[in-house]
Amino acid sequence: MKINWDDLQSKSFYQATARERAYGMLDKDTFKELLGPRDKMTSPHLLILGEAVEFDDGITVGIGKIKKHPVFVVSQEGKFVGGALGEVNGAKMAYTLKLALKTYEKMKEKYGTVPDDRKPICIVSFDSGGVRLHEANAGLLMHSESMETIWELQNKVPYIAITGSTIGAYGAQGFVCLSADVVIANDFGRIGLTGPEVIQQEVGKDEFDASDRALIWRTMGARSKYILGDVDYLIKDTIGTFRDTIVNMVDEPMSKISKTRKVGSPQLVEENLEVVKLAAEKKIKDSKDLWKIYGNENVDEIPEMSQEKFLSVVKRRPRRH
Amino acid sequence: MIKSLIGKTDEAIQLIFDKDTFQENVIGNTRLDKDLAPPVMVGQAMIDGEVCSVLANNSKRPNPRFRVVYSGILGMEEAYKFSQAMYATIEADKERPKDKKRPIVLLIDTPGNSPGKIEEIVGMTKGTASYQFAIEDARLAGHPVIGLIIGRAVSGGFLCHGLLSDRILALPAEYGTIVHVMPTTSIAVITKIPLERLNELVKTNPVFASGAEYFYDLGGIDEMVKRPEDMRAAIIKSIKEVRALRKQGKEDQLGIWHRGVVGAERGGRQKRMEAIKKMQEEYEKMLPELI
Amino acid sequence: MALTELNYEFKPETPKTIKDDWSHIGVVASGDLEVLIEKENALKGKTKIHILTTVVGFDDVWETVVKKFIDKTGLSGVRVSINDNAATPAVVIRRLQQAVDNGGGLQ
Numbered sequence: 001m002k003i004n005w006d007d008l009q010s011k012s013f014y015q016a017t018a019r020e021r022a023y024g025m026l027d028k029d030t031f032k033e034l035l036g037p038r039d040k041m042t043s044p045h046l047l048i049l050g051e052a053v054e055f056d057d058g059i060t061v062g063i064g065k066i067k068k069h070p071v072f073v074v075s076q077e078g079k080f081v082g083g084a085l086g087e088v089n090g091a092k093m094a095y096t097l098k099l100a101l102k103t104y105e106k107m108k109e110k111y112g113t114v115p116d117d118r119k120p121i122c123i124v125s126f127d128s129g130g131v132r133l134h135e136a137n138a139g140l141l142m143h144s145e146s147m148e149t150i151w152e153l154q155n156k157v158p159y160i161a162i163t164g165s166t167i168g169a170y171g172a173q174g175f176v177c178l179s180a181d182v183v184i185a186n187d188f189g190r191i192g193l194t195g196p197e198v199i200q201q202e203v204g205k206d207e208f209d210a211s212d213r214a215l216i217w218r219t220m221g222a223r224s225k226y227i228l229g230d231v232d233y234l235i236k237d238t239i240g241t242f243r244d245t246i247v248n249m250v251d252e253p254m255s256k257i258s259k260t261r262k263v264g265s266p267q268l269v270e271e272n273l274e275v276v277k278l279a280a281e282k283k284i285k286d287s288k289d290l291w292k293i294y295g296n297e298n299v300d301e302i303p304e305m306s307q308e309k310f311l312s313v314v315k316r317r318p319r320r321h
Numbered sequence: 322m323i324k325s326l327i328g329k330t331d332e333a334i335q336l337i338f339d340k341d342t343f344q345e346n347v348i349g350n351t352r353l354d355k356d357l358a359p360p361v362m363v364g365q366a367m368i369d370g371e372v373c374s375v376l377a378n379n380s381k382r383p384n385p386r387f388r389v390v391y392s393g394i395l396g397m398e399e400a401y402k403f404s405q406a407m408y409a410t411i412e413a414d415k416e417r418p419k420d421k422k423r424p425i426v427l428l429i430d431t432p433g434n435s436p437g438k439i440e441e442i443v444g445m446t447k448g449t450a451s452y453q454f455a456i457e458d459a460r461l462a463g464h465p466v467i468g469l470i471i472g473r474a475v476s477g478g479f480l481c482h483g484l485l486s487d488r489i490l491a492l493p494a495e496y497g498t499i500v501h502v503m504p505t506t507s508i509a510v511i512t513k514i515p516l517e518r519l520n521e522l523v524k525t526n527p528v529f530a531s532g533a534e535y536f537y538d539l540g541g542i543d544e545m546v547k548r549p550e551d552m553r554a555a556i557i558k559s560i561k562e563v564r565a566l567r568k569q570g571k572e573d574q575l576g577i578w579h580r581g582v583v584g585a586e587r588g589g590r591q592k593r594m595e596a597i598k599k600m601q602e603e604y605e606k607m608l609p610e611l612i
Numbered sequence: 613m614a615l616t617e618l619n620y621e622f623k624p625e626t627p628k629t630i631k632d633d634w635s636h637i638g639v640v641a642s643g644d645l646e647v648l649i650e651k652e653n654a655l656k657g658k659t660k661i662h663i664l665t666t667v668v669g670f671d672d673v674w675e676t677v678v679k680k681f682i683d684k685t686g687l688s689g690v691r692v693s694i695n696d697n698a699a700t701p702a703v704v705i706r707r708l709q710q711a712v713d714n715g716g717g718l719q
Contacts, residue, residue: 034600035596045528050615052697053695054640054695061600087593095597131502136503137536141580141590143480147454172477191446194436207438219438263451273398279439284442284443
């Protein structure tokens, strides 16, 4: 079984399968899958319900290398049941994060301190709507397992979140994504908690029309999140570009990588709360209102312009912490 | 005779804590902003003669600034105020030894996080993540964190407010508690699986069933509290247990990962255990090359 | 409301097998399938196929499609496992071929 790593580098990240993304982001032919298709651990719950099953249960997880770093990868497959997480794929995700932590602790035992150029790295490539409703309770619980482990990884193992596939990082995966040290996206990236249909149902079609794609993109899309500081790198849509972005940061000390964290301290609570208060005070109705507040004048053009142009003119929310 | 505590957080507070000791928006020397997040009811109270933090929500109080924050829905201000309460608690006891940290009691009655437009623009996601991290920070500092489901513990609301506690207790369904991601009727619509079939399957598989008892089987809830009158005693007992386990260094018998083990012992989430075991074996073979 | 399970065994006239130990391709998206091919010494000259599909009542079509592929390629000495979510025969054939290619081709 061979995946052509070289071909993957120029392939669209958006169009790539979960397995291709996982292979392609790591150093050539270093990725080793855990509980791969040959283990045939499918979801017993989908089976009982008569739903299609997949040998990897819609997720590729495993370990490989970038330079000297052991890299722990979780890559979600949005084309299988919306990438949603249940008992098996949820356990695969949460436990991969756990293994990154265990490895850090083992290295610490061995070396005293974990050298910057060898520290474990954790990458999650999001492509999921959150909890898999066919096994909802198990799916809910796995999210908390992931969150606790991500919290434990803080200041030890860089956790890099990626959004740029068909589904985005939605539902509970939205906050699993934004708990990262670094968030990388292409222009297809989306991060949100509530799906567009549910928002429409709640606030009415006048305020939120779930069929309005432009509205969805500017509300949950990568450009708006980049302006807000939730997305840290907005990049081109090839697997190679994602890889290069990661390769360039992994040797940095943990303290530097964690500078772009969005949550996890009392200071960040206050900083985020300021944005909430600002949005309430200015009676924000649309993302564009917020873009304006942060100094963007050409807000109608922002969704349409090329990525280069956007990156050259955009004004972002200044970070304090 | 109490039938249900949904929307009756005041009443629950009276039942659980020492008489008339709840001080809203006060935690140690911190005074929390009373205008922030009206649905949130946080402060300190005494339980069994000891001061504790109370993190509850009152579903009768909407948030006037955010129209999709009502009936117990938790929005952004709510998540951040809960986070502030956690950090205020840690601050209040920073000089105390680890085994003397005040307990934190979460009273849970929420149908979810706010599904509003403004919440998506600004980031409900970060609010709920912040609160979850704050709970973990408090646990790490040594505070016993006990969650008690008095009403609704639904989906993202439960994830945000409760699921990461050291111990989770719940009143049974006969007191009106609702614990699920969504009702089985909605799951039937979205998955296109007939409701009758789902209801039939629920009998043998708790994995998508609605109700505290099913979460108990999966290890989503540690302990059922039979009646509202027993809530106080159950919380006091849990606080003691958590402290004792921490003291013995048995952190691994607390919290969300431990409940995965508990779930398997109760017959739920067997595949989860199987997956983890297999991954651990594969990992151990790879380990020498990794470090 | 249950998945259809199909099992076939073939003995192609000119048996060939894949180069690698195993091969996998595809995502079980709507209208798509995954194919896993695993070499198995005990199956020398034979092909065992296991299919799990959401579609009911197309057993004959499946048999025709996979038989045609095995006859044409001689793929044997392997166990082929398929998870299907209502793929058309054309997609099935394409994925089978890709799985063989991913396994280093036939020899």
